[in-house]
Amino acid sequence: MVAIDPDFQQKRQVVDKHFEHDIWGPVEAPEVLGIHGTHVAVDFDICIGDGSCIEVCPVDVFEWFDTPGTNPHKVHPELPAMIKDAKADPIREADCIDCMACETACPVLAIKISV
Numbered sequence: 610m611v612a613i614d615p616d617f618q619q620k621r622q623v624v625d626k627h628f629e630h631d632i633w634g635p636v637e638a639p640e641v642l643g644i645h646g647t648h649v650a651v652d653f654d655i656c657i658g659d660g661s662c663i664e665v666c667p668v669d670v671f672e673w674f675d676t677p678g679t680n681p682h683k684v685h686p687e688l689p690a691m692i693k694d695a696k697a698d699p700i701r702e703a704d705c706i707d708c709m710a711c712e713t714a715c716p717v718l719a720i721k722i723s724v
């Protein structure tokens with residue numbers, strides 16, 4: 610099973626910012642997009658656009674971010690098919706109350722909350 614690397618902060622580098630959050634590389638846009646966020650981290654190369662995280666978050670941390678041309682199967686060929694060509698972007702990461710609902714809800718384990 611694919612899952613976001615829980616040790617990504619030790620293994621990856623911050624390569625850019627997006628809104629108020631960091632992007633952890635490597636990034637080869639548009640296909641490979643890295644991990645968005647740190648406290649609320651979403652591996653954009655695992656996210657298949659399921660949207661459960663957006664539905665369950667009680668404080669609306671996430672917004673859809675359109676990612677035309679993204680190809681998570683390049684990094685993880687075993688992933689199920691994409692549901693939506695967009696990612697759950699943790700644009701209000703600072704509002705997270707650590708309820709963990711998103712981490713639990715994501716069917717492909719793309720989210721890691723670091724408390």
Ligand code: F3S
Pocket residue numbers: 649662665666667668669670704705706707708709710711712722
């Ligand atoms: Fe929301 Fe996930 Fe935090 S559901 S409150 S972003 S742990």
Ligand code: F3S
Pocket residue numbers: 651655656657658659660661662663696697714715716717718719720
């Ligand atoms: Fe993506 Fe998982 Fe949310 S697939 S949209 S991070 S539930």
Ligand code: ZN
Pocket residue numbers: 627628630645646674698699
């Ligand atoms: Zn982002």
